[in-house]
Amino acid sequence: MSTIKDIAKYTGLSVATISKYLNGGNVLPENRKLLEKAVKKLDYRMNHIARGLKTRKSLTVGVLIPRLNNIFYSTLISHIEIALSAAGYSTIICAYQDDPDTELARLDFLLGKGVDGLLFIPLGSSSKCFNLLTASNVPVVMVDRTFEGIECDAVLSDNFGAAYNTAGYLSQNGHRRIGVILGPEGVYTADERHQGYTQAVRDFNLDPEPELIQRGNYGIDSGRSCMEKFLSMKNRPSAVFVTNYEMTIGAIIALEYGNIKIPDEVSIIGFDNLELAQTIKPPLTIVTQRLNKIAVEAVKLLLDRLRGNSGDNVTVKKFSTELIVRDSVKRI
Amino acid sequence: MSTIKDIAKYTGLSVATISKYLNGGNVLPENRKLLEKAVKKLDYRMNHIARGLKTRKSLTVGVLIPRLNNIFYSTLISHIEIALSAAGYSTIICAYQDDPDTELARLDFLLGKGVDGLLFIPLGSSSKCFNLLTASNVPVVMVDRTFEGIECDAVLSDNFGAAYNTAGYLSQNGHRRIGVILGPEGVYTADERHQGYTQAVRDFNLDPEPELIQRGNYGIDSGRSCMEKFLSMKNRPSAVFVTNYEMTIGAIIALEYGNIKIPDEVSIIGFDNLELAQTIKPPLTIVTQRLNKIAVEAVKLLLDRLRGNSGDNVTVKKFSTELIVRDSVKRI
DNA sequence: ATGAAAGCGCTAACAG
DNA sequence: CTGTTAGCGCTTTCAT
Numbered sequence: 053m054s055t056i057k058d059i060a061k062y063t064g065l066s067v068a069t070i071s072k073y074l075n076g077g078n079v080l081p082e083n084r085k086l087l088e089k090a091v092k093k094l095d096y097r098m099n100h101i102a103r104g105l106k107t108r109k110s111l112t113v114g115v116l117i118p119r120l121n122n123i124f125y126s127t128l129i130s131h132i133e134i135a136l137s138a139a140g141y142s143t144i145i146c147a148y149q150d151d152p153d154t155e156l157a158r159l160d161f162l163l164g165k166g167v168d169g170l171l172f173i174p175l176g177s178s179s180k181c182f183n184l185l186t187a188s189n190v191p192v193v194m195v196d197r198t199f200e201g202i203e204c205d206a207v208l209s210d211n212f213g214a215a216y217n218t219a220g221y222l223s224q225n226g227h228r229r230i231g232v233i234l235g236p237e238g239v240y241t242a243d244e245r246h247q248g249y250t251q252a253v254r255d256f257n258l259d260p261e262p263e264l265i266q267r268g269n270y271g272i273d274s275g276r277s278c279m280e281k282f283l284s285m286k287n288r289p290s291a292v293f294v295t296n297y298e299m300t301i302g303a304i305i306a307l308e309y310g311n312i313k314i315p316d317e318v319s320i321i322g323f324d325n326l327e328l329a330q331t332i333k334p335p336l337t338i339v340t341q342r343l344n345k346i347a348v349e350a351v352k353l354l355l356d357r358l359r360g361n362s363g364d365n366v367t368v369k370k371f372s373t374e375l376i377v378r379d380s381v382k383r384i
Numbered sequence: 385m386s387t388i389k390d391i392a393k394y395t396g397l398s399v400a401t402i403s404k405y406l407n408g409g410n411v412l413p414e415n416r417k418l419l420e421k422a423v424k425k426l427d428y429r430m431n432h433i434a435r436g437l438k439t440r441k442s443l444t445v446g447v448l449i450p451r452l453n454n455i456f457y458s459t460l461i462s463h464i465e466i467a468l469s470a471a472g473y474s475t476i477i478c479a480y481q482d483d484p485d486t487e488l489a490r491l492d493f494l495l496g497k498g499v500d501g502l503l504f505i506p507l508g509s510s511s512k513c514f515n516l517l518t519a520s521n522v523p524v525v526m527v528d529r530t531f532e533g534i535e536c537d538a539v540l541s542d543n544f545g546a547a548y549n550t551a552g553y554l555s556q557n558g559h560r561r562i563g564v565i566l567g568p569e570g571v572y573t574a575d576e577r578h579q580g581y582t583q584a585v586r587d588f589n590l591d592p593e594p595e596l597i598q599r600g601n602y603g604i605d606s607g608r609s610c611m612e613k614f615l616s617m618k619n620r621p622s623a624v625f626v627t628n629y630e631m632t633i634g635a636i637i638a639l640e641y642g643n644i645k646i647p648d649e650v651s652i653i654g655f656d657n658l659e660l661a662q663t664i665k666p667p668l669t670i671v672t673q674r675l676n677k678i679a680v681e682a683v684k685l686l687l688d689r690l691r692g693n694s695g696d697n698v699t700v701k702k703f704s705t706e707l708i709v710r711d712s713v714k715r716i
Numbered sequence: 717a718t719g720a721a722a723g724c725g726c727t728a729a730c731a732g
Numbered sequence: 733c734t735g736t737t738a739g740c741g742c743t744t745t746c747a748t
Contacts, residue, residue, distance in 0.1 A: 055725055066735045071727055080733065095519075101436045101498050102725035105740050110433060112476075120465055126458035133452060133479055137490070142497055144444075144474050147465055158469070165474055166433050272659055304663045327604055331636045333665055387741055398719045403743055412717065434741035437724050 054094040062090045074098065104166070113141045113354065114162035116155070117173045120147045122270070123297055124324050124343075125173070128196065131347030132171060139355055141168070148175070150269075156180045163188050169354045171195050176239040191357035195350045197240035198368075205357070206368045207350040209341045211241045214373040215248030215295070216255075218321055218339055221375060222291045223256040226384040227319065231264045231289035233278045233299050242267075245295055264289055268299045275302025282318075283310050290384060291319035293339075297328065304332060315382035326376065334379035342371045386426040394422045406430065436498070445473045445686065446494035448487070449505045452479045454602070455629055456656050456675075457505070460528070463679030464503060471687055473500070480507070482601075488512045495520050501686045503527050508571040523689035527682045529572035530700075537689070538700045539682040541673045543573045546705040547580030547627070548587075550653055550671055553707060554623045555588040558716040559651065563596045563621035565610040565631050574599075577627055596621055600631045607634025614650075615642050622716060623651035625671075629660065636664060647714035658708065666711035674703045 056074075060067045063086050073079045073087050090096070104110045113136055117125050133143045146162055148155035152175055159181050162170060170192040174181060182199060185192060194206035215232070222230050232249050235242035246265070253260050266281055268274030275294060282289055283306065294300040300322035304314075312318055314334060322329060322338040329336035349369055356362045388406075392399045395418050405411045405419050422428070436442045445468055449457050465475045478494055480487035484507055491513050494502060502524040506513060514531060517524060526538035547564070554562050564581050567574030578597070585592050598613055600606030607626060614621055615638065626632040632654035636646075644650055646666060654661060654670040661668035681701055688694045 057725075067726080068728080068736075069734050072734085075727085078733070083733085097496055099437075099498065099725050100496060101433055101442060102740090103727075104433045105431075105437050105725080105742090106727045108740080120462035121459045123455060123458070126455070126461075127453045129458075129477075130452035130479065133477060134481075137478065137493075142476050142478070142493070145461075145465060145477050146469065146474070147462065149466075161469075161474070164429055164432060166431065298659070301659055301663050308663070308665060327630070327633055328660070328663070331633050331640070331660070332663060333640060389741075399742080400720080400744080401718055403741095404718085407743085410717070415717085431741050434724095435743075437726090437741080438743045440724080 053099075054096045055099065056096075058094055059087065059090045059096055062094060063087060110166045110168055111141050112144055112165070112167050113169050113171060114165065114167035115143055115145045115171045116158055116162060117145070117147055118150050118175065120145065124341075128173075128343050128347055131344050132195075132351060135348050135351035139351070150175065152178050152180050156184065159184055163190065169193070169358050171350055171354060173197055174199060174240070176236075176243075178238050191354060193350050193354045193357070195346065199240075203366055205353045205362075205366050207346050207353065208368070208370050209241070209346065210370045210372050211244035212248035212251070214339050214341075215245035215293075216252045217248075217373075217375060218293050219249055219252035219258065220256060222293070222319065222321070222381065223252070223258060225291075225319070225381055227289075227291040228257075229259040229261070229264065229287070229289040229291075231266065231282045231292040233266045233268050233275060233292065233294040233303060235270050235295060236267055242295070268302075270296050270298055272298045272302040272305070275299025276306045277302075279303040279306035280310070283307075283312065288318070291321070291381065293321035293323075295323050297322070297324040299323075300325070300336075300338075301328065304336075315380050319381040321375075321381060329376070329378060332380070336380045337378045338376050340374050340376060342374070345371050385431075386428045387431065388428075390426055391419070391422045391428055394426060395419060441500055442498045443473050444476055444497070444499050445501050445503060446497065446499035447475055447477045447503045448490055448494060449477070449479055450482050450507065452477065456673075460505075460675050460679055463676050464527075464683060467680050467683035471683070482507065484510050484512050488516065491516055495522065501525070501690050503682055503686060505529055506531060506572070508568075508575075510570050523686060525682050525686045525689070527678065531572075535698055537685045537694075537698050539678050539685065540700070540702050541573070541678065542702045542704045543576035544580035544583070546671050546673075547577035547625075548584045549580075549705075549707065550625050551581055551584035551590065552588060554625070554651065554653070554713065555584070555590060557623075557651070557713055559621075559623040560589075561591040561593070561596065561619070561621040561623075563598065563614045563624040565598045565600050565607060565624065565626040565635060567602050567627060568599055574627070600634075602628050602630055604630045604634040604637070607631025608638045609634075611635040611638035612642075615639075615644065620650070623653070623713065625653035625655075627655050629654070629656040631655075632657070632668075632670075633660065636668075647712050651713040653707075653713060661708070661710060664712070668712045669710045670708050672706050672708060674706070677703055 056067050056070050059070050136143050146158040148158045155175050172192055172194055173196045192204045198206040266278035268278050294303045322336045329338045388399050388402050391402050468475050478490040480490045487507050504524055504526055505528045524536045530538040598610035600610050626635045654668045661670045
């Protein structure tokens with residue numbers, strides 16, 4: 053592997069000139085030619101490590117997420133990676149497996165790696181990252197979830213609205229007993245959706261029974277057991293909505309298993325995954341989030357910070373969700 | 385951010401001693417204490433960029449894959465990331481969106497980034513990466529797919545066996561006209577599965593009609609249109625097997641849409657995704673790959689290379705697939 | 717066990 | 733436009 057010095061030797065020019073050339077500066081046409089030839093001939097490739105040491109930039113962004121084996125996150129990351137690489141950044145991915153200690157450790161790891169910026173889907177209120185985050189100076193954009201009380205850019209879905217409108221839609225269709233399967237307490241999105249739901253219960257005069265709110269852990273099994281709880285109630289909900297993809301799968305498995313007809317016996321609204329929705333019989337009514345927009349906006353905000361054109365105040369964007377109506381809700 | 389020099393100033397020791405200490409070398413107990421205190425007090429954190437420049441190691445592994453918004457890859461990456469981070473490596477992910485030029489560009493990018501090693505799921509025979517790959521000296525482990533003629537470690541599924549055995553299973557159940565929906569020609573796994581299928585056609589005396597082999601592009605739509613082609617044949621296959629998750633979804637959508645009963649009218653075997661399989665009615669018989677084992681083995685092989693205990697000859701491991709029998713195949 | 721010094725490959729004043 | 737030079741933060745002989 054040849055270095056800038058080898059090029060200098062080969063061309064007779066100084067390393068400074070070569071550095072300038074490599075960074076798009078002006079050099080004499082003849083020297084440009086010479087350099088192009090030398091670069092090709094010596095198969096020169098920039099050592100980004102060395103450059104990074106000098107410039108204090110790694111052109112690397114850390115992406116810290118709960119898990120990777122989850123279609124919601126992996127789709128989001130896919131869009132993020134495309135947007136970042138288009139801007140010349142590489143993406144270091146760390147998953148913390150839903151664990152607060154791992155979350156902190158991975159954050160520390162990324163910071164230590166010298167990432168220029170961070171895209172972060174934090175655990176939620178049980179997160180231990182607040183201090184480390186505020187102490188470090190790397191720009192952070194929260195994605196999908198955020199912390200209460202932290203001062204940084206965030207790009208979120210309108211989770212409150214998603215839950216509120218979904219319950220509203222069910223109410224319009226005559227449902228009064230509406231079950232909801234939420235994520236764990238303390239997870240930002242789950243809490244917001246919870247509030248949207250309870251507000252809808254008030255506004256639309258829905259049945260306020262506490263057992264209509266079940267909490268899963270976003271896994272398939274938990275979706276299944278939550279739905280089974282609903283089915284075992286003396287007075288079942290007439291409709292259930294589930295707030296992520298995996299739990300939606302679990303809920304449907306429970307219904308299949310119990311031989312419950314959708315939507316005749318129970319109406320159901322799923323979350324996040326259009327593809328799944330179409331394979332189910334009947335096709336599922338679902339709430340989808342604008343993952344592409346969220347990813348692109350988050351990357352944009354981060355790049356603005358990295359390039360220093362952001363000003364002092366933070367930006368928080370919320371994207372509305374979309375209700376895609378199919379056949380899994382019965383009008384009663 | 386404090387550096388090793390600040391520590392030197394603070395403790396009165398030399399940078400050499402401090403470097404030694406930081407790397408686990410022996411120092412006098414009293415100095416050790418002093419150093420621990422200094423590190424804490426000055427909030428010292430190693431600059432990995434600087435270290436990397438000197439040691440020529442980045443403790444970073446590149447992972448180059450076709451796409452990220454695909455449950456097969458994202459699950460694989462999830463396992464890979466866990467294994468790599470346990471070994472102290474960070475994972476730079478690049479997706480090439482199934483495009484040969486992007487594949488080459490991203491490979492070049494990763495090599496330029498100074499990754500210590502590479503985990504690579506290449507496009508296949510239309511890949512343009514051969515030269516760059518052999519020219520570079522970074523250790524590479526192929527995952528899931530490999531190149532013909534390249535000399536490097538690889539961890540694969542037994543794709544030939546998967547297709548052969550699946551066709552065999554269908555044949556045992558009395559099927560003679562067996563349709564298969566494969567990936568594109570030139571993709572390693574698709575080619576191997578193709579061979580497995582045609583060998584089974586010979587060995588089990590199946591209907592050898594060429595139209596029974598359809599080629600999709602691994603997308604949902606292509607799965608759907610391939611299945612529609614089967615359905616529109618005057619003489620339909622009695623069973624179809626589909627060779628990835630997304631195309632399986634598409635095939636099922638086609639069946640739902642055409643109101644075709646599974647397995648009474650068409651038997652079907654899917655691929656890769658156990659979760660999906662359970663939400664379908666009836667539950668789907670599927671072929672699954674041992675993603676966790678593949679990921680762990682690939683990381684192990686790469687780490688062995690990075691640590692220099694590998695010897696000269698390459699290792700190619702093949703993991704068998706597993707047929708999970710449910711109710712989507714009819715005995716005829 | 718510790719320290720002095722050289723240098724990894726590159727950039728950025730500064731001078732010419 | 734080009735060259736000289738001084739480092740970025742760390743590791744690594746080689747002395748001591």
